[in-house]
Amino acid sequence: MSAVLKNEDASEEIGTRLKLVRQIFGLTQRELARRAGVTNGAISLIEQNRVSPSISSLKKILDGIPLSLADFFTLNFSPSDNVFFTGEELTEISYDPAISMRMVGRRVKDRALQMLRETYQPGADTGDAMLRHGGEECGIVVAGCLTVTIGVQEKQLNPGDAYYFRSDIPHRFRNQGNEPVILISSNSPPSF
Amino acid sequence: MSAVLKNEDASEEIGTRLKLVRQIFGLTQRELARRAGVTNGAISLIEQNRVSPSISSLKKILDGIPLSLADFFTLNFSPSDNVFFTGEELTEISYDPAISMRMVGRRVKDRALQMLRETYQPGADTGDAMLRHGGEECGIVVAGCLTVTIGVQEKQLNPGDAYYFRSDIPHRFRNQGNEPVILISSNSPPSF
DNA sequence: ATAATGCGTCGAAAATTCTAAACATTGGAA
DNA sequence: TTCCAATGTTTAGAATTTTCGACGCATTAT
Numbered sequence: 001m002s003a004v005l006k007n008e009d010a011s012e013e014i015g016t017r018l019k020l021v022r023q024i025f026g027l028t029q030r031e032l033a034r035r036a037g038v039t040n041g042a043i044s045l046i047e048q049n050r051v052s053p054s055i056s057s058l059k060k061i062l063d064g065i066p067l068s069l070a071d072f073f074t075l076n077f078s079p080s081d082n083v084f085f086t087g088e089e090l091t092e093i094s095y096d097p098a099i100s101m102r103m104v105g106r107r108v109k110d111r112a113l114q115m116l117r118e119t120y121q122p123g124a125d126t127g128d129a130m131l132r133h134g135g136e137e138c139g140i141v142v143a144g145c146l147t148v149t150i151g152v153q154e155k156q157l158n159p160g161d162a163y164y165f166r167s168d169i170p171h172r173f174r175n176q177g178n179e180p181v182i183l184i185s186s187n188s189p190p191s192f
Numbered sequence: 193m194s195a196v197l198k199n200e201d202a203s204e205e206i207g208t209r210l211k212l213v214r215q216i217f218g219l220t221q222r223e224l225a226r227r228a229g230v231t232n233g234a235i236s237l238i239e240q241n242r243v244s245p246s247i248s249s250l251k252k253i254l255d256g257i258p259l260s261l262a263d264f265f266t267l268n269f270s271p272s273d274n275v276f277f278t279g280e281e282l283t284e285i286s287y288d289p290a291i292s293m294r295m296v297g298r299r300v301k302d303r304a305l306q307m308l309r310e311t312y313q314p315g316a317d318t319g320d321a322m323l324r325h326g327g328e329e330c331g332i333v334v335a336g337c338l339t340v341t342i343g344v345q346e347k348q349l350n351p352g353d354a355y356y357f358r359s360d361i362p363h364r365f366r367n368q369g370n371e372p373v374i375l376i377s378s379n380s381p382p383s384f
Numbered sequence: 385a386t387a388a389t390g391c392g393t394c395g396a397a398a399a400t401t402c403t404a405a406a407c408a409t410t411g412g413a414a
Numbered sequence: 415t416t417c418c419a420a421t422g423t424t425t426a427g428a429a430t431t432t433t434c435g436a437c438g439c440a441t442t443a444t
Contacts, residue, residue, distance in 0.1 A: 002303050019291050028421065044423055051401055054337070054431075056244035070265035104330050104354040111381040115330040117355070138307040139294050140376050142334050160403050162296040162307065184332050186378035188305040220393065234432050236393060243431055246401075 015049035018061070022047075025065050036064030098124035118183040120175035121145065132151065137171075137187040138164045144181030147174040206250070207241035214239075214338065228256030290316035309371035310375040316347065329363075329379040330356045338372030339366040 001090055015084040022032055022043075029047070038060055041085040045051045046061075052063070053071075062072050093116075094101040118139075133159065140162040147156050149172040157163065175181045214224055215234075217257040221239070230252055235256040237243045238253075245253070247261075254264050285308075286293040294312040310331075332354040339348050340355055349355065357363065367373045
């Protein structure tokens with residue numbers, strides 16, 4: 001009943017996944033078939049993993065939910081355990097003593113999102129060798145003045161200022177001021 | 193050459209998308225066919241959008257790249273335009289005068305991520321009817337005390353405290369204190 | 385030049401999926 | 415209980431996709 005759908009288990013089987021999704025949305029095979037403009041028999045066969053639907057069929061079916069193909073393959077119904085975290089409970093993930101990076105939540109697979117509360121002491125510098133894989137990053141400065149270099153562009157960000165870029169562009173964060181900088185950042189998908 | 197793959201254009205056509213991906217990875221139809229264990233003719237037909245491949249075929253083909261189905265449908269090669277934003281440039285997206293939600297970046301499709309700087313005046317309340325589709329959300333309180341209700345759980349979050357949950361769980365944010373609350377939140381995929 | 389190789393495309397046959405109409409099972413109402 | 419409606423399953427045949435082999439067109443080597 002409390003169906004858990006993780007990416008690594010048998011629900012890699014499209015049919016299994018479709019069945020779970022359909023049930024989560026409270027639809028019967030026939031109702032979904034009607035909305036999607038396919039037959040209930042087709043849905044039955046697919047859900048039993050007896051056939052592998054064409055993209056066009058699967059798309060029609062998902063349109064009846066509605067759910068995009070991207071969401072369908074991305075979706076993940078792993079149970080969310082803890083929801084709230086005190087400032088103390090944010091887990092430190094930085095090795096550099098001049099930089100604190102405290103992450104919201106545990107280091108779990110299957111997250112869509114990662115959020116950090118970062119503190120840069122005066123003089124702190126990430127260096128520019130770091131070039132994370134894929135994804136996108138975003139951040140807002142909360143306190144202090146942070147010097148951010150993204151590719152060839154560089155800017156000083158004051159409290160309230162923000163950035164957004166694709167993570168595969170080389171980037172560098174520095175605190176050239178004399179007070180600590182606090183930055184709240186987010187990346188998707190998570191990079192740690 | 194600078195192939196741009198956006199979600200709304202013709203590359204919604206699976207074949208068009210596959211062709212771009214294949215070319216980006218520098219593979220010929222035959223080479224990919226060999227790796228994937230299908231025939232080059234099949235790939236040719238698919239890329240011309242003359243047939244709609246079965247999931248099993250598409251999966252075999254993507255395994256030859258290799259690329260997951262989820263990534264295939266999620267992938268996005270749109271260029272990143274502006275990178276930096278001053279606090280003024282964050283675009284306001286809230287209608288409620290008691291709540292300010294200022295978003296980093298423009299309202300573009302194809303982003304992986306959305307980040308907001310939210311301000312709740314004393315008494316502000318999102319109500320609990322809001323139930324965004326899909327995705328996950330995360331936030332850190334920067335100032336004030338925010339009362340957050342997620343499903344059946346409720347908690348008062350002070351500066352530094354945080355939350356993380358799946359967006360389809362009903363949720364509600366309230367400022368029951370007498371000073372404004374500042375919250376930095378992030379969701380993936382973006383909900384506006 | 386000419387041959388040789390590699391590319392994407394095409395056509396008919398083989399394989400697979402989808403439809404349409406049945407069947408089987410369940411659960412509730414009379 | 416008995417009937418009834420709703421659900422998921424099955425099957426033969428129609429529709430679609432995939433394979434196999436051949437073709438035309440480039441580019442490169444001989």
